[in-house]
Amino acid sequence: MVFGAEASVVLLAFFSALVGSMLGVGGGFVFVPVSVGIMGFRPFVAVPASLSLVLSNAFSATLTRLMKKAFNLRPNLWLILPASGLSVLGALTSARLEAPVFKIMFGTFLLGSSLLLLKTRGEQEQGHSRGFAGRRLVVVVAAGFISSLLGVGGGLLMVPGFILLSKMSSRESVAVSQFITGFTSATGLATYLLQGSFFPSLYGSAFAGGLLGGFVGSRIQIGLSEKQLKTAISLGFSAIGLWMLLSPLL
Template sequence: MPAPPVVAALAFLAAGLGTLGGLGGAVLLVPVLVLLGVDPVEAAPLGLMVAGAGSLAAARPQLESGLVHHRLGITLETTASTGVLVGALLSQALSATTLSRVLAVVALASAVTAGRRKGMRNRPHPSFDGEVAGEWPGTLAGAYQADGGVVPYSARRVPAALGAMVGAGVVSGLAGVGGGFIKTPIMSELMHVPVKVAAATSTFTTGFTAATGLVIFAAQGRIDAHAGAAVVVGGLLGGLVGAAVQHRLSPPKVRVAISVLLAAVAVVLLVRA
């Protein structure tokens, strides 16, 4: 295990980038730790810790920005958490090589999906000028403030997304990642939720995903307290920075950043495997 300051620095970078793109941070931290010689069994809980810390740190800035859709996030998390429990319980039955390959394939597929579309699907609508941005109570719809005006949106294909979230949860539990790198494309590409809203909502739900997986990992005795403390400190700071920058970027730039990060993660995992 690297020294605590090194672990904290890695967690800071992972949480910052993870919050920025709605990835959750763990999908970036876990492969790096494994490349540095950390056993995947030990790296997985640290990944969930940085994901949870980043989610907690980003909560207030994202709430103030009006990007998080809480009803949508909780709705999707009901099935994602079920998948996390299954994945965490099965995680010790698979080899590190198998886990790396599974994660690489999913990350690469998500990168292609998020990066293939250009421009903005959701556009400002003149009839919503003057409206307050945010989620619309009692619905899976809302609006957010873009440079050109207020952009309305409404989540689509909810049943299909709920099923896909089970798979995202299983991968999260197996590899010790928050699942944001899968959740964000599910919301933005399958449900047609604006990518900035999808990324912010994904970061919000990542805290629940991480907490669910950590309960299982703690019961299995897989948590390193010293490394965990360093990860939480770095993750909290990184999450704050990522959330502060997130709302200043345009959706296409955020989408490109997500695709590049996912592709890089996939390559690293495949090389390691």
């Protein structure tokens, strides 16, 4: 029975990471609702398991992009500290979260962001200039908090935030988002472990599935054109937004 649960977690983590790495998010938006709503895991178990898959997904996807020279690491190193710091606060306050209200607000945000992304035209300006540094900081701080609060990695905020506020290209936004989620998920997971959420077999299964899914998904994402990637992000975020809006009613 335990082996069956672990095998199911590996498969779910693989699929979650596959989809997540293509969209620049961790994959927790798939893993958490399925593991809690269908597999019957408690949130105290499901969220850190999700962060385990997000961590391995981010590592695998970022390594793949670096090996293919599809990502410039150095300009984004300064974003790690502010994002990771707020992820601790998110993990500590997750028990007080009023999920239905938050899902409605967050779902509305995602739907609005996806509509704005569909309206943009052409390659976005690369956002390494100092004028966009403050906006990037706001995005990663908010994403770090959300990451450990819901176990979703933070990419749900970072990808549209980077594209709309920092004028990054869709491709760069996906790569930077996935790089940062590796650190936010690691910090959040450590905080959960310190609070007593310790289920190593499930976390290891989620980590293994996320590692393979991130490798496959990132290779697919690298081959997509800018237009295809932006369309995939918009459609994916629309689906996530609709789920968040409707899930409190189900």
